[in-house]
Amino acid sequence: MTTATADLALDLKDVDKSYAAGWFKKGVHALRGIDMHVGRGEVFGLLGPNGAGKSTLIKILMTVISPTRAQGTMLGRKIGDKSTLARVGYLPEHHRFPEYLTGRQVVEFYGAMSGVSRADRKRRAADLLDFVGMSKWADTKVRGYSKGMRQRVGIAQALVNDPELVLFDEPTDGVDPVGRRDIRQMCQTLKDRGKTVFLNSHLLSELEMICDRVAILVQGRVASQGTIDSLTTHRQRYEIEVASDDSNVNTSLRAALGPWLRADAAGSIAGQLPSGEQIDVRLDQPHAPAMVKIATADAAKVQPLLDSIRAARLTLRAVRPIRPSLEDLFMEAVTDPTTGKTLAPGAKEGA
Amino acid sequence: MILTQTTAMLVDAYRELNSKKMFWISLILSGLVVASIACVGINNKGLTILWWTISLDILNTSFLSPASFYKFVFIQFGFNFWLAWIASILALISTASIIPDLVAGGSIELSLSKPIARVRLFLTKYATALLFTGLQVGVFTLASFLVIGVRGGSWEWSIFLAIPLVLLFFSFIYCVCALLGLVTRSTIAALLLSVLFWFFLFLINISERTVLLFKLNAEDRIASAERELGNLPELISRSKDRIVTFSTPKEGETDAERLKREANKATEEAKLAGHEMRVTTRQQSLTEYKSTSDTLNKWHGMLFGIKTVFPKTSETMGLLERQLTSLNEFQKFSDAQEEREDDRRSRRRGNASGVTVETNEPSPSVARKVEEVLRSRSVFWVLGTSVMFEVLVLFICCAIFVRRDF
Numbered sequence: 001m002t003t004a005t006a007d008l009a010l011d012l013k014d015v016d017k018s019y020a021a022g023w024f025k026k027g028v029h030a031l032r033g034i035d036m037h038v039g040r041g042e043v044f045g046l047l048g049p050n051g052a053g054k055s056t057l058i059k060i061l062m063t064v065i066s067p068t069r070a071q072g073t074m075l076g077r078k079i080g081d082k083s084t085l086a087r088v089g090y091l092p093e094h095h096r097f098p099e100y101l102t103g104r105q106v107v108e109f110y111g112a113m114s115g116v117s118r119a120d121r122k123r124r125a126a127d128l129l130d131f132v133g134m135s136k137w138a139d140t141k142v143r144g145y146s147k148g149m150r151q152r153v154g155i156a157q158a159l160v161n162d163p164e165l166v167l168f169d170e171p172t173d174g175v176d177p178v179g180r181r182d183i184r185q186m187c188q189t190l191k192d193r194g195k196t197v198f199l200n201s202h203l204l205s206e207l208e209m210i211c212d213r214v215a216i217l218v219q220g221r222v223a224s225q226g227t228i229d230s231l232t233t234h235r236q237r238y239e240i241e242v243a244s245d246d247s248n249v250n251t252s253l254r255a256a257l258g259p260w261l262r263a264d265a266a267g268s269i270a271g272q273l274p275s276g277e278q279i280d281v282r283l284d285q286p287h288a289p290a291m292v293k294i295a296t297a298d299a300a301k302v303q304p305l306l307d308s309i310r311a312a313r314l315t316l317r318a319v320r321p322i323r324p325s326l327e328d329l330f331m332e333a334v335t336d337p338t339t340g341k342t343l344a345p346g347a348k349e350g351a
Numbered sequence: 352m353i354l355t356q357t358t359a360m361l362v363d364a365y366r367e368l369n370s371k372k373m374f375w376i377s378l379i380l381s382g383l384v385v386a387s388i389a390c391v392g393i394n395n396k397g398l399t400i401l402w403w404t405i406s407l408d409i410l411n412t413s414f415l416s417p418a419s420f421y422k423f424v425f426i427q428f429g430f431n432f433w434l435a436w437i438a439s440i441l442a443l444i445s446t447a448s449i450i451p452d453l454v455a456g457g458s459i460e461l462s463l464s465k466p467i468a469r470v471r472l473f474l475t476k477y478a479t480a481l482l483f484t485g486l487q488v489g490v491f492t493l494a495s496f497l498v499i500g501v502r503g504g505s506w507e508w509s510i511f512l513a514i515p516l517v518l519l520f521f522s523f524i525y526c527v528c529a530l531l532g533l534v535t536r537s538t539i540a541a542l543l544l545s546v547l548f549w550f551f552l553f554l555i556n557i558s559e560r561t562v563l564l565f566k567l568n569a570e571d572r573i574a575s576a577e578r579e580l581g582n583l584p585e586l587i588s589r590s591k592d593r594i595v596t597f598s599t600p601k602e603g604e605t606d607a608e609r610l611k612r613e614a615n616k617a618t619e620e621a622k623l624a625g626h627e628m629r630v631t632t633r634q635q636s637l638t639e640y641k642s643t644s645d646t647l648n649k650w651h652g653m654l655f656g657i658k659t660v661f662p663k664t665s666e667t668m669g670l671l672e673r674q675l676t677s678l679n680e681f682q683k684f685s686d687a688q689e690e691r692e693d694d695r696r697s698r699r700r701g702n703a704s705g706v707t708v709e710t711n712e713p714s715p716s717v718a719r720k721v722e723e724v725l726r727s728r729s730v731f732w733v734l735g736t737s738v739m740f741e742v743l744v745l746f747i748c749c750a751i752f753v754r755r756d757f
Contacts (some may be wrong), residue, residue, distance in 0.1 A: 059460065059757075062463065064459070064464060065757065066754075082468060083466055084466075085464060085465060085466040086466040090460070092457060094456060095457045095460065096455060096456070096461075097461075098363070099370075109362075113359055114465050117355070157461075
């Protein structure tokens, strides 16, 4: 095992899953050769539209589904190795705990199933129920719990074996804002304790707040993965908003940016900086002021354009550095570049 | 780790059963059944219920000892009726949800994500269902043992055979319930289809027994007809000799003597004709019986073959009866019953002239032969082939459970 692999909690290579066609159903190719790397001690977010294969991937890792093809390791052991699961915690998306058990019994039962000794699971159940804020209801039957309380107990049971890697599938699903904040804090605490947290969630803003790295899954493929900074740097841009107090603003702006512009389309003008970055100009319209967008994160490269606009005696209303959000990244990933339409949800049919 | 996980699953099963009122209802009902058996007794006058005595000619200590009476009541009512039917149905209702609950979405992900092999997970869950029945039967059997000991004065240790036998009997049905629960993921479907399967076994068993009874009856009739055909030539020859004797006039025969001789001759000729006619009718009957016997043999062979493949629930329960009682134990009691039955029959058959009418109703001796045949079937045939069926079903279950994506 190389040092690099040893540093990885998850090192997936070519994970593929096809569901064969049946009498009444079509075959589905849910995962199409997933390559993914999750470092130890990081919080990793898995994003994707419905049916992208996120839960399928997690279920493969947890041996709930067998892959058609899979290489790679989880905590240094081959994918599908049952003994590794003693070191992994898992909260399924739509979990269902036995209604006749109390929260404490749930945590202790799944602790025992993970092979935790009686004394340890008793102690850890008490600690974890406190950690997830459920001490007060620890001895109440699960049937009396709200969705949020069940989710908290679910997190506690996922941690009862003191796992090195925790996989949370939609942990904030159905949880109120206070609960979501608490779950976010729990993830941060787990990270501080050196645990690897693998999150699958639709709530992009939350993932953005806590994830070190993310991967976006679209139709069974990894569309992009990396740190949020690395994924957004080349998408950062500057926006220059020009005041429309002059009736000749469009002519003046066109003249000022003339050296950089190359084509004139209806309502918009495009161009390029000498270093190759894209310039998009939106001319002044009744309800939208003139706007110049420069695809660069480098402020120095924007200065010549600003100088030229000022020289043309146009008023600058705002100059803003724009960093795309995770949502922008996500939307970009799920948009067909040729048609500009959002890709249909769900996995691709056929093997 | 294996011990920790298994213990956790057993404790969980106990908690689940504990949360289901059915477990306690079954246990209380079992207690009531044993208590009601304890309330019934036997003395020299007849049957006693608490401090009342019901005088019965055929059911008193002259025919049946108190120990035999309690064994009889335990086998017929406690074992064959309560444990084999009511308690088993209650157990099936209580445990039918175990496998569908295991594979239910949201629950199976949690179980499979633990470091436990799928086969072990499934078989342990299966075993927890049997634990339910084991507890119920254990309590019932212990209470029955005490009742037979205290009230009947006989400490029958072999009664504890009821525990493994009922467990086996229940497992033959429950393995099918588990398979159906796994395939359909529905408790109701699993339960209803299992009861249907049970009914199918019951039908096969009843059919096989009935055909066996008629087959043995036909064999009995063939033997009887052959015996009769064997005797008739001698009777015919004797009649012929007498006719020759009565045909020869005696010297100095008076008119009265001649008339008497001719009358005797006519009687013998009528007898001869009767015998000759019986030969013809018996030969026809024999041919019919043989043909019926052949058909019944064929049907019985087919039913026996089907029965061999499937679990033998009735015979499994019958093993305890075989172990606890001998055919002779209730001889006096059954003889008395038979006598009454014969009486009733002859009253029904008889007419004014006293001529008996032949019926197709099997005689009590044929019923006893059926019992002998059933008792002669080997334990391997009863349990071995049934267990093989269960193992096959469990193998299919494990194969499905291991290969399925949840």
